[in-house]
Every structure is written in structure tokens, then in C-alpha cells.
Amino acid sequence: MIFSKNALYWKISAALLILLVVLGMGYLFISSYIAQQYYQESIQRLHNGLAKTALKHVKPLIKGEIQEAVIKDYLHSTMVINPHAEIYLLDPKGKIRTHAAPKGKVKLKKVSLQPIQKFIETKGKIFIKGDDPRHPKAQKVFSVAPIIEDNKLTGYLYIILQSEEDVAVTSGLFGSYILKLGANLFFLTLIGALFFGLLSIWFLTRRLRNTIQTVQRFKEGDYKARISEKDRVDFPVLADTYNEMADTIVANINELKSVENLRRELIANVSHDLRTPLAIVQGYVETLLIKENSISKEERKKYLEISLSSLGKLAKLISQLFEYSKLEAKQIEPHKEPFFISELAQDVAAKYQIIAKEKSIAIHIEKNENLPLVFADVGLVERVIQNLMDNALNYTPRGGTIAIELGLVDNHVKIKIKDSGAGIPKNEQPHIFERYRRASRTGKKSKGAGLGLAIVKKILELHNTSIEVKSKINEGTAFIFQLPAYQTGGRWTADGGRLTLDG
Structure with a gap:
């Protein structure tokens, strides 16, 4: 349960632990490698003049001939100073002419001259490794000196400072030492880093925990x-x-x-x-x-x-x-077609004349000349105008007026149905088109279930247009909506055929 509630925390902690282990192992490997390199460099620094010193006391070549007895005597004396050295006599091209190394273990016939020449140029002051004749793919620290006779290079005295046996023993001991030292330091560092890492994660995720608590409160x-x-x-x-x-x-x-x-x-x-x-x-x-x-x-x-x-x-x-x-x-899907809105308005107004006459209400139409056709569903638009007329008749007092105004605005025809009723309170105007809502007009009892204006809004939404209301108390109410003018070939078709729009 605790793990499930803090899964992210434990996942981050596990990732941190794995990262620290990987970094620690990398640290051990790099430390061991650097330490071994340092150990080999120290051996080379201590014995970099060994070959040069040897040539001051012995002459392994005389007139190009190998002096076996001289080499054996030198080997004996060298073994006293450095019992792990391996001595090789090279010709000017790096070919091994003779050597003082275990018989049958020398694999190379020639060593690379590049590290030899670099060693001679720098006088052995930089750390450099050369070919190990006993191991073709390995390199070891060495000392080298050129053999000069009659001002002519006749070969090189090439000394490997660490024999194979020496490397095996020292590497094992040194590796064991580094492993013990590194392991102790690694585990101490791991524990410390893990502790402070977990503490840091806990501190850094405190705001996330607060966020989780907030979400939990909302859920509850x-x-x-x-x-x-x-x-x-x-x-x-x-x-x-x-x-x-x-x-x-x-x-x-x-x-x-x-x-x-x-x-x-x-x-x-x-x-x-x-x-x-x-x-x-x-x-x-x-x-x-x-x-x-x-x-x-x-x-x-x-x-x-x-x-x-x-x-x-x-x-x-x-x-x-x-x-x-x-x-x-x-x-309901609108079936749009072009038609004259002025003719539809006149037809609807004519249907309401009898009811309006009974209430002594005057209905009149005001329109611009040459109104274009509109592109809409005739039946649905008629339903809109009827609902707005029903609404106007319900709230217009005796002796009042209802006006249907038609005008052109850009490429749309604007339809306004205005009454001289008591008006709608300003705070109710934003809500009168909501479903199931009925406006309580001043001094007038509401009639019906309040669906007429909601139906109007829905129908106009099907035509990708909207309706607005403008009303003032004791001055009346106006409902306004627009329908797109019908265009064919870049021209408007209008009442009387005189209004055109160049394409």
C-alpha cells in the first residue's frame, strides 16, 4: 500500500540507486586504469636511462657483429638491478636480431620504430609505450638507446622494463589493492549519496505531493x-x-x-x-x-x-x-434553397393580421428595395418568424405595433421583428434563449412553456447564424438575425432583378 501511494518516489529512488551503482563501477574501473597507468609511468621514469647507461659500459655490436658474451654479461648485471627486464637487440629497421628473454616466447620479429624514435627525441621525459615482442597486440613501458658505430646508426638496444611475470604479479596485487580501496570508498559514497539523494527527492517532490493531495480532496x-x-x-x-x-x-x-x-x-x-x-x-x-x-x-x-x-x-x-x-x-437537417425573404415575411404577417386586429395591434413591414434572395430552409425560417411574431403578439398591449424590418448588411439580409411591448429586464436578456426559460416582462404574465425562443435559437444555429435581442423597459423589444444573400456567378438575384454584385 505504501509503495502504491508513493510509486513515483520509489521509482525515482530505484533509478537513482542504479545510476549510483553504474557510476561507482565506472569510477572503480577508471581509477584502476589510471592507477595502473601511473604505476607504469613511474617505472619508466625511474628506468628510462637504463639502455643508454648500458651502452656506456658494453658494446653489443662491433662492426655489425653481435657480441654474445658481452650481452650475457650485461644481462647478468642488469638482472641484479632490474630482474624483470627483457633485452632486445634491434637493427636500424626495428628487426629483432637477438634477445635476452625466455626461449620460445618471443612472437614478434620486428617492433615499431615510431615509439622508439619518439622516446629518443623526448629523451624519455614523456610516458610512452612500445611493442611487446612476447605479446603482438600488447604494449609495455620500455627504455631504448641507439647504437652508433663510426657515426652511423647500426641498431637499438630495446629494453622492456616489465616482464610478463612481473605484470601478472603486480597487476594482481595492485588490482586487489585498488578493489579493496575502491570498494570501501564506493560503498561509503553510495550510502551517503543515496541518503542525500533520497532526501533531495523527497524535498523536491513536496509540491507534487501537495498537488496529489489537492486532487484527492477534489475527488472526495x-x-x-x-x-x-x-x-x-x-x-x-x-x-x-x-x-x-x-x-x-x-x-x-x-x-x-x-x-x-x-x-x-x-x-x-x-x-x-x-x-x-x-x-x-x-x-x-x-x-x-x-x-x-x-x-x-x-x-x-x-x-x-x-x-x-x-x-x-x-x-x-x-x-x-x-x-x-x-x-x-x-x-433536423436544413434543406437550403434561394427564396425571397420579403415574400415570406408578407405571408407570415398576413396570417397574423386577424389575430392582431382582434387585439387592435398594427402589423407593418419595412424593407429596402431590391433585396436579394436569401439561401436558407424556407420552412425553418418561417418557423423562426412565426415564433417571434407569437412572442411579439403575446407581449404587445392593445393599440400597440409590431414591425418587420428587412435590410441589407454587406452580403447578408438583416431581419428585425420589433414590438412596442413593456420590454425585458436587462438582467434577463442574456437568458431568454435558454431552454425551458421564460422571460417575465414587466406588467405582463408569461404564457406557454418558454420553448418558442429556444426553438428560434436552435434553428438559426442550424443556419450558422445567431440572434440578438435589444430591449428597453416601456420601449419595446427587437429580435434581430441575419441570413446570407444568395449568389450565383458572382451576382445577386434581387426583387425586380436590378441589384447586382460584380464577381
Whole structure:
């Protein structure tokens, strides 16, 4: 459980441990290599003049002839000074003429002259290795001196300062020493580095732990939990992403709560609106049945007309609910075509003239001449204008006016439906197009389930356009939207055919 809660911490710790072990092993290897190089360099420095000193006392070559007896005597004396030396007599080209090394173990017939010449040039003051005749691919420290006769180079005295046996023994001892020393230092360093490393990781990840605690609090229901400014320093992208995500989640939760409240309000409104016409129809039908023989023709006709009107309202409400649900589910696709918006506006206005006349409301249309065709779904746009006209008629007092204004704005036709009603409070204007919302206009009782404007907004969204409202208390309300003008071949087709747009 502890490991699962701090998995990242333990993973980083394990990675640190592995890194320290690898670095420690590398340190041991490099230290051992450098120490061996230093040991060999010290041997060369101590004995770099051995060959030169030997030639001062012996002459291994006389007139080009090898002096075997002289070499053996020198070997005996050299073994006393450096019992691990191997002596080779080379010709001017580096070919081995004779040697004082174990018989049968010399593998090379010739050694490279490059390190020999470099040794002579620098007088043995730099660390340099030469070929080991007993091991073709190995190199060892050496001492060398040229053999000069009659001012002529006749060969080289080439001395390997470490024999194979010496290297085997000293390498083993030296390696064991370095291993013990390095191992002790390595383990002490590893423990110390691991301790301070884990402490550093714990300190450096404290803000990450705070972030995890914040996320945990949010998960447990503390929706105000946010990553603080001081904790976002180490992980700014993570902190900002989490805070934005948390804000979005909280906003969605609040929206769901709001929708739930609106849904309940809708159910209450719809229930009321359904109950009212049903109750009216039921009451009048019951009355007709009870007074079947005593009711007059005029009263029967009146009761039937009232029942029919209530059934019409009921049908309209059900139709709105069905229409909005289809729009909400995106089951309606607009079938766009070019048409004259002015003709559609006149047709809709004509349908509402009778109702407006009964309420003493004047309806008139104001339009620019030669308006172009618009490209939209005729049926859906008609539904928009009808809903806006229904809204205007509901909230326009007797003796008021409703105006449908049509104008051209750039390559769009602007439609404005304005009434002279009481107006909409400013604080309610941003919300009147929300689903299930009804505006409470000053001095006027709200009617319907509040779906008319929501349907308008959905239809206009299908046409990639929007609607705006402008309203002032006691001055009326105007709803404005735009539709794209229809273009063919770079020209507008307009009422009367006179308005053109050059392509």
C-alpha cells in the first residue's frame, strides 16, 4: 500500500540507486586504469636511462657483429638491478636480431620504430609505450638507446622494463589493492549519496505531493480545491491544466444542476399548460352531456368553440415539445434553397393580421428595395418568424405595433421583428434563449412553456447564424438575425432583378 501511494518516489529512488551503482563501477574501473597507468609511468621514469647507461659500459655490436658474451654479461648485471627486464637487440629497421628473454616466447620479429624514435627525441621525459615482442597486440613501458658505430646508426638496444611475470604479479596485487580501496570508498559514497539523494527527492517532490493531495480532496467532493500558486512552480502546465479542468467540471456540475432545476420547472409549466386546456375541454364536454336536452344551440356552439380552441393550444404545445426535442437531438437537417425573404415575411404577417386586429395591434413591414434572395430552409425560417411574431403578439398591449424590418448588411439580409411591448429586464436578456426559460416582462404574465425562443435559437444555429435581442423597459423589444444573400456567378438575384454584385 505504501509503495502504491508513493510509486513515483520509489521509482525515482530505484533509478537513482542504479545510476549510483553504474557510476561507482565506472569510477572503480577508471581509477584502476589510471592507477595502473601511473604505476607504469613511474617505472619508466625511474628506468628510462637504463639502455643508454648500458651502452656506456658494453658494446653489443662491433662492426655489425653481435657480441654474445658481452650481452650475457650485461644481462647478468642488469638482472641484479632490474630482474624483470627483457633485452632486445634491434637493427636500424626495428628487426629483432637477438634477445635476452625466455626461449620460445618471443612472437614478434620486428617492433615499431615510431615509439622508439619518439622516446629518443623526448629523451624519455614523456610516458610512452612500445611493442611487446612476447605479446603482438600488447604494449609495455620500455627504455631504448641507439647504437652508433663510426657515426652511423647500426641498431637499438630495446629494453622492456616489465616482464610478463612481473605484470601478472603486480597487476594482481595492485588490482586487489585498488578493489579493496575502491570498494570501501564506493560503498561509503553510495550510502551517503543515496541518503542525500533520497532526501533531495523527497524535498523536491513536496509540491507534487501537495498537488496529489489537492486532487484527492477534489475527488472526495471538495470542489473548491485548486493547486496554489506556490505549488504550481515546479509543474506549471500540470497545475494550470488541473485548475482549468476542475473549473470546467464545476461549471458542468453547476450547469447540470441548473438544467435539472429548469427541467423541473419545465415539467411544472408543461403540466400546468397541459392541464389547463384539458380541464377546459373536460368541463365543457361534461356540461354538454349534463345539459344535453336543456342547452341552447348558441351555448352549444360556444362550448364547442372554446373546447376546440383549448385543443388547439394543447396541440401547439405538444408540437413545440416534439419540435424542440428533435432540434436538441440534431435530428433536423436544413434543406437550403434561394427564396425571397420579403415574400415570406408578407405571408407570415398576413396570417397574423386577424389575430392582431382582434387585439387592435398594427402589423407593418419595412424593407429596402431590391433585396436579394436569401439561401436558407424556407420552412425553418418561417418557423423562426412565426415564433417571434407569437412572442411579439403575446407581449404587445392593445393599440400597440409590431414591425418587420428587412435590410441589407454587406452580403447578408438583416431581419428585425420589433414590438412596442413593456420590454425585458436587462438582467434577463442574456437568458431568454435558454431552454425551458421564460422571460417575465414587466406588467405582463408569461404564457406557454418558454420553448418558442429556444426553438428560434436552435434553428438559426442550424443556419450558422445567431440572434440578438435589444430591449428597453416601456420601449419595446427587437429580435434581430441575419441570413446570407444568395449568389450565383458572382451576382445577386434581387426583387425586380436590378441589384447586382460584380464577381
